[in-house]
């Protein structure tokens with residue numbers, strides 16, 4: 001079986017990784033692409049030799065023998081485009097964060113359930129070998145009782161005030177939605193569900209969304225979590241640390257995959273680099289799920305959990321500021 005894909009939104013991430021990942025997957029074929037700017041649409045389609053070209057997503061969705069769509073548009077487009085794709089009978093793999101808020105996630109899940117199509121979310125870090133290795137070490141009890149997980153991360157871009165990533169109605173928020181979402185998803189994968197959420201956001205001087213988000217989490221397993229994310233920082237880190245009663249794991253840069261394990265036996269350094277195209281394992285697993293008529297590993301219900309934590313973080317900050 002070949003999964004015939006349409007790609008809605010062919011901007012930065014589609015160009016960097018998504019189109020190439022679909023084209024590299026033996027189960028997949030990229031047959032159509034869509035963006036509103038016609039000139040840029042043709043540039044992209046020429047670059048990747050894609051025959052189907054559309055400036056309107058509904059026209060792409062009207063292709064009868066299209067099986068699935070990858071939605072790589074700004075976050076405010078994810079809900080209407082997912083609902084339209086489901087109504088057209090297409091499976092949906094949507095970029096992160098899944099939607100602006102958990103209520104939108106619920107509508108997306110319901111639309112896909114009703115249409116009997118699969119819904120996946122692009123939290124590709126779940127497939128990083130280093131993340132899977134950490135999970136193995138935690139499950140094997142190497143760190144003893146887990147006390148905390150912490151991540152500090154930043155994006156060096158200085159987004160202008162009219163960029164969708166810093167307009168709340170378009171991106172849902174700032175660095176928490178954009179880059180924090182990936183890390184919350186990894187926290188959930190490694191530590192399980194979260195009960196408590198507290199936060200503090202720092203305003204940006206020149207755009208609407210927050211510039212810094214600091215989120216404190218309480219996991220159901222009793223451990224604590226801290227996530228701090230920034231926009232506009234040079235030499236931006238992507239650091240993860242997990243502390244247990246019997247050991248500690250640090251990863252200086254998750255995208256590199258070098259892990260250091262400290263236990264009473266000494267210090268061990270391991271290297272678990274990710275795939276050269278980070279989206280490839282995600283696409284492969286989703287195509288496999290569609291061909292086997294099963295839910296993908298990172299389903300809409302999984303993606304919704306991260307949206308719920310982020311919403312609680314924004315709400316906590318708002319009520320803290322209001323003195324409630």
Ligand SMILES: NC(=O)C1=CN([C@@H]2O[C@H](COP(=O)(O)OP(=O)(O)OC[C@H]3O[C@@H](n4cnc5c(N)ncnc54)[C@H](OP(=O)(O)O)[C@@H]3O)[C@@H](O)[C@H]2O)C=CC1
Pocket residue numbers: 008009010011012013014034035036037038040057071072073074075077095096097122124178
């Ligand atoms: N997983 C990851 O590591 C990454 C994920 N992302 C996520 O991917 C998504 C896209 O991000 P990114 O590629 O950086 O964004 P860009 O702004 O670079 O690209 C967005 C694309 O969507 C198109 N678009 C916007 N509105 C519509 C519409 N109504 N119908 C069809 N196309 C539309 C734009 O073209 P036009 O304006 O011409 O329509 C453009 O091609 C976001 O959800 C983001 O969070 C982004 C980067 C990395």
Ligand SMILES: O=C1CO[C@H](CO)[C@@H](O)[C@@H]1O
Pocket residue numbers: 155178179182
């Ligand atoms: O991981 C990522 C790299 O940076 C992009 C821009 O901030 C994010 O959207 C993306 O999720």
